[in-house]
Amino acid sequence: MLExxxxxxxxxxxxxFYGTTGIFLAHIHAMAIPSMIFYRLFFGVLLILLVILITGNLSQIMLRKKKKLLALQGIITVVNMLFYFYCVKTTCFSIAILLEYTSPIYVMIASPFVLKEKIARGSIYSMVIAITGIILVIRPEGGFSGLQTDPVYLSGILSGIFSGILAATLIMNIRLMKDEYPEMGIAFWSMGISCLLMTPFAFxxxxxxxVENLNxxxxxxxxxxGIGAFLTIIGFSQVEAQTGSLLSLIExxxxxxxDVTLLGVQLGINVFIGCVLVLISAFMVSARDPVRKDN
Known part of the structure; x- marks a missing residue:
């Protein structure tokens, strides 16, 4: 069963592991977001490279076919980050993360055409439950009232929507590369390319x-x-894109x-209910999803 x-x-x-972001951000001081993104990528790729060298698995990162998809993964990762953070800056964190995590909707729409996956009725139910839970989890005090119509705000909304589409693209692209590249190779090259693109912000x-923030x-x-991205790439390569996108809502x-347990943030009842709904959705997806033949 577990196998x-x-x-x-x-x-x-x-x-x-991805969900620890808030903990680390709370302890990083006086650094711009692009610079933090670069060093996050740099040290993550460094860990992956060290593991490869220690284990002697250099063959894992040998370039093969589908190089364009590999490069595309790195480029989209950076573009996704930039659109997401622009949405945070021009709207608010709650709206940005809600739009980012609409990715299962786009995966469900596109995967039958891109990956030839069938849309299961259970996936639709799970998605509705999960999205409802996410809305409750990130819903700001007073709700989403007072939405503005100025061009900058609307451009932020569009950026958030686009970040969700890009997140869905990343998930499906991993499925397209899985037959050519091992998970270690996908993680190393995609994150390495992302890091290279963010190099202008290194200095x-x-x-x-x-030095103050180095540790x-x-x-x-x-x-x-190094751990979070690598594990999710392993997972996305082994399950259907629809399943993976829904499970990722656990982040x-x-x-x-x-935030509640380590940073002392107060947990409202709507947040608690939302968390339970997302966990129920993840359980439903995992319980019904069959073992893939191509693993």
């Missing part, structure tokens, strides 16, 4: 500020990219739980 659910478990664990932080930045990259829930 057939390794992909599910990898996604869930990877998203839990935007003064040296004394960098946190190294831990941030190792945990969220904002784990982030909320970390």
């Amino acid at each position: 057939g659910k390794k992909g599910h478990l990898a996604i869930l664990l990877g998203c839990v 935007s932080t003064p040296w004394n500020i960098f 946190v930045l190294a831990s941030f990259g190792a945990v969220s990219i 904002p829930v784990s982030g909320v739980l970390f």
